[in-house]
Amino acid sequence: MKMRIVVVAFISLAALGAFRSSVRAEPTAPSPQRPATSSTEPSQSVWDGVYTDEQAKRGEPLYSQACGRCHGPDLTGGETAPGLTSGEFKTNWSGLSVDDLFERIKVSMPQDSPGSLSRQQTADVLAFVLSKGGFPAGERELAREAEVLKGIRFEATKTSP
Numbered sequence: 001m002k003m004r005i006v007v008v009a010f011i012s013l014a015a016l017g018a019f020r021s022s023v024r025a026e027p028t029a030p031s032p033q034r035p036a037t038s039s040t041e042p043s044q045s046v047w048d049g050v051y052t053d054e055q056a057k058r059g060e061p062l063y064s065q066a067c068g069r070c071h072g073p074d075l076t077g078g079e080t081a082p083g084l085t086s087g088e089f090k091t092n093w094s095g096l097s098v099d100d101l102f103e104r105i106k107v108s109m110p111q112d113s114p115g116s117l118s119r120q121q122t123a124d125v126l127a128f129v130l131s132k133g134g135f136p137a138g139e140r141e142l143a144r145e146a147e148v149l150k151g152i153r154f155e156a157t158k159t160s161p
């Protein structure tokens with residue numbers, strides 16, 4: 001009886017060891033989407049070309065469908081909804097991360113159906129909003145992952161490097 005317990009314990013320990021080493025053997029290639037630093041300190045700003053033209057184009061019909069009737073077809077605001085390109089909008093968000101703005105939209109907009117957009121749709125709509133706000137397009141799409149968005153700072157005006 002005792003012997004059996006020892007054998008079972010030995011086998012499970014061996015199995016655990018094998019499992020551990022197979023986990024350890026797995027390659028740990030860094031995700032290409034991740035910023036070089038692992039800290040959440042923003043390393044980029046909205047002036048660095050953080051979305052693509054194509055993505056903004058993808059976001060345009062989404063905006064018209066889900067946002068335009070309140071925020072205005074030209075993003076200048078409506079009866080109760082604020083503009084999304086105004087100087088006031090930009091100063092309100094200045095210094096915060098693009099992740100904060102992303103989450104604001106993802107969680108609370110469209111106001112009459114919050115949470116109905118997927119993370120990808122939210123990223124695409126945000127790319128369109130940024131394009132209309134005069135922020136430059138670049139080579140890489142705006143990501144939908146929070147850890148990437150946290151690395152991009154929203155800034156009302158371009159600060160010289």
Ligand code: HEC
Binds near residue numbers: 067070
């Ligand atoms: C039914 C009307 C309505 C729709 C549709 C709507 N919004 Fe809004 N939105 C509002 C109102 C009203 C406010 C301000 C009050 C509040 O914060 O809820 C607001 C606030 C915001 C803010 C914060 C503005 C600021 O100055 O900080 C953002 C960003 C925003 N909306 C983006 C969007 C986006 C993007 C969509 C489409 C996916 C959208 N909204 C759809 C009514 C709407």
